[in-house]
Amino acid sequence: MAKVLKSLSLKTKKADAAADIDLINQFSVKKLSPEEVYCFSVAMCDNDIDRETERFTNKTLDALAPMFVGKTVISDHSWRSGNQIGRIYDTFVQRAAEQTQAGDPLRQLIGKVYMLNNEDNKAIIDAIEAGILKEVSVGVSIKSRTCSLCGERMHINWSSWKMECEKHHILGETYPDEGFCFLNLDDPSDAYELSFVAVPAQRNAGVTKAVNDPDVDEAFDTLLSCPDLSEHRRFGELLKHMQQSSMQAVDREARKKILEENDNIIKIFKKENI
Ligand SMILES: [Zn+2]
Secondary structure, X not given: OEEEEEEEEOOEEEOOHHHHHHHHHOOOOOOOOHHHEEEEEEEEEEOOOOOOOEEEOHHHHHHHHHHHOOOEEEEOOEOOOOOEEEEEEEEEEEEEEEEOOOOOEEEEEEEEEEEEOOHHHHHHHHHHHHOOOOEEEEEEEEEEEEEOOOOOEEEEEOOOOEEEEOOOOEOOOEEOOOEEOOEXXXXXXXXXXXXXXXXXXXXXXXXXXXXXXXXXXXXXXXXXXXXXXXXXXXXXXXXXXXXXXXXXXXXXXXXXXXXXXXXXHXXXXXXXOO
C-alpha cells in the first residue's frame, strides 16, 4: 500500500473560535476558552489533477473527510517535537466555483484547525496571516492507483521509468480517441497528517511507498541485477532519494509515537459521542 503526500496552495480563512470552542474542546486535554485558541479553515486537498498527474476521486475525498478529524497538523512534514502545531477539529467537502482539468466541478476537502494562541505558535500564526506559508500537504494511505482511461492498475515500467497500465496507457500522455491519461487515487485506508510547507515541495519529492510494496521489491531486484548504474540518467536522483530515506528514520520514529497518541485521543472523542 502506498503512502501518498499531496500538496496544495495554501488557502486559509479565519474561523470563529467562540462558535467552535465546544468542538475544539473535544480534543483538548484542558478546557480552552476562545481567547486561548487560533483557528482557521484550510483547503487540504481536492479532486483536481496535480503535478504528479494524479487526483483524488470524489469518493476518496468523501472517505478522507472523517479520517482527518482529530489528526495532527505539523510543519514541513517533520514529526519531531516542536513541529506539532495544531489539530484538525472538523472537516467537510465543499464544491468550489472552478472546474478541474478533467472538466469536473472542483471539490475541496476543508479542514478546520485549531492552534494554541501562545508565544510558541506566534511565528507560525503570523506566517499564516501574512501568506508566507505557501502550501499545505496531506499524508494519506491509498490502496488503489488506477489508469483514468481504462481503470487498470498502474505501475512503473523499470525500463522506461514511466508509469503505465496493463493496457500500456502511459501516464501524462494524451491519446486521440481516449484523452489524457492520469492516475485515479481510490480506496483510502487512513489519513495521517496535514503539514504546512514553507517551500513548495519538488515534483515527485512527496510520494513515498511502504516497504512491502511489490513495485519497490521489483525495483530492488532490478537495481541488484544491474552491473553499472553510474551512466543512468536518473542515478543522481536515486542517490538523493536513498539519502533522504535514511535521514527520515528519526522522523518516522517520532511520527509513530504521535500517531499512537492520536489514536488514544480519537478513541476518547468517539466514546464521548456514543
Ligand atoms: Zn489504461
